[in-house]
Amino acid sequence: MDIGLEIRLLREKRRMTSKELAERLxxxxxxxxRLESGQRRIDARLLERIANVLGVPPGYFYGQxxxxxxxxxxxxxxxxxREVGRVIRRRRHEIHLTPEExxxxxxxxxxxxKALEDGEIGYIPVDTLQKICKVLKIQPFDLLDxxxxxxxxxxxxxxxxxxxxxxxxxxxxxxDDRQRRGIPVYGSVAKGYxxxxxxxxxxxxEVDDFVFVPRFDDEKAFAVYCVGGDMVQAAWxxxxxxxxxxxxxKAEVRNRDFAFVRxxxxxxxxxxxxxxPNARVRLxxxxxxxxxVVVYHNDVIASARLVAHVARx
Numbered sequence: 088m089d090i091g092l093e094i095r096l097l098r099e100k101r102r103m104t105s106k107e108l109a110e111r112l113x114x115x116x117x118x119x120x121r122l123e124s125g126q127r128r129i130d131a132r133l134l135e136r137i138a139n140v141l142g143v144p145p146g147y148f149y150g151q152x153x154x155x156x157x158x159x160x161x162x163x164x165x166x167x168x169r170e171v172g173r174v175i176r177r178r179r180h181e182i183h184l185t186p187e188e189x190x191x192x193x194x195x196x197x198x199x200x201k202a203l204e205d206g207e208i209g210y211i212p213v214d215t216l217q218k219i220c221k222v223l224k225i226q227p228f229d230l231l232d233x234x235x236x237x238x239x240x241x242x243x244x245x246x247x248x249x250x251x252x253x254x255x256x257x258x259x260x261x262x263d264d265r266q267r268r269g270i271p272v273y274g275s276v277a278k279g280y281x282x283x284x285x286x287x288x289x290x291x292x293e294v295d296d297f298v299f300v301p302r303f304d305d306e307k308a309f310a311v312y313c314v315g316g317d318m319v320q321a322a323w324x325x326x327x328x329x330x331x332x333x334x335x336x337k338a339e340v341r342n343r344d345f346a347f348v349r350x351x352x353x354x355x356x357x358x359x360x361x362x363x364p365n366a367r368v369r370l371x372x373x374x375x376x377x378x379x380v381v382v383y384h385n386d387v388i389a390s391a392r393l394v395a396h397v398a399r400x
Contacts, residue, residue, distance in 0.1 A: 169206030269297035288336035334391035
């Protein structure tokens with residue numbers, strides 16, 4: 088059992104930073120970092136204090152998880168349902184409706200409205216959902232959007248947890264006094280390139296694997312599988328479907344660099360970038376059977392430069 092890793096994963100689930108946990112324990116942040124990375128031994132007394140702060144019994148860190156935390160899927164569902172309930176309650180207040188009045192217009196008992204707003208109803212039938220939207224004068228999208236925000240947040244949380252896990256269990260490398268991180272590989276060839284991203288330009292998607300690049304340390308780097316045949320050519324360089332492409336959102340994309348580019352009105356591209364005159368950007372495929380995509384510079388949402396390429400066998 089890697090107790091340091093278990094502490095870090097549970098801290099992430101509690102949405103607590105390493106600094107916050109260190110402050111509550113009365114230790115320095117550097118000490119906390121060494122504890123979580125396994126560089127410092129954790130005695131029973133300190134482990135009990137950590138368990139108290141994180142709201143679990145000390146036995147949790149020795150594999151006794153069964154009755155400590157709710158099933159993650161169930162917790163995530165409750166959170167999404169509660170968000171819908173908050174939207175309904177807030178809108179009801181805005182139009183000055185009492186719970187009884189909303190219940191009457193829906194043809195439901197008052198207890199139903201209370202349960203709905205408290206997030207205790209996991210499934211809302213389509214006809215009831217339509218009535219709610221009509222009475223509250225909102226669009227179904229308003230309710231779905233609230234759930235999507237929760238889902239996006241959960242995806243980001245999963246991404247952080249998997250990254251934390253990779254650093255300790257998938258061969259993090261120590262070199263030049265810097266810790267090398269596993270770079271997450273997102274999605275699959277069948278799904279295509281990721282389409283949702285954090286504000287830092289990192290995909291929000293399922294992590295399929297991790298890849299390590301020697302002497303490369305970039306916490307925002309990410310990898311995807313090459314999709315399609317538009318970047319294949321007879322000469323080098325050539326990128327085949329299924330190759331692993333590693334990108335850095337922090338690296339500057341210069342003329343003729345290969346990059347992962349997101350453009351308004353298009354799905355993401357992996358192309359060679361050409362900065363043409365008149366503020367135009369030409370996204371050039373290597374396979375001449377595919378046409379280039381030409382856009383204005385302002386149409387580019389973000390780009391991440393290719394920093395490594397792992398060809399499939």
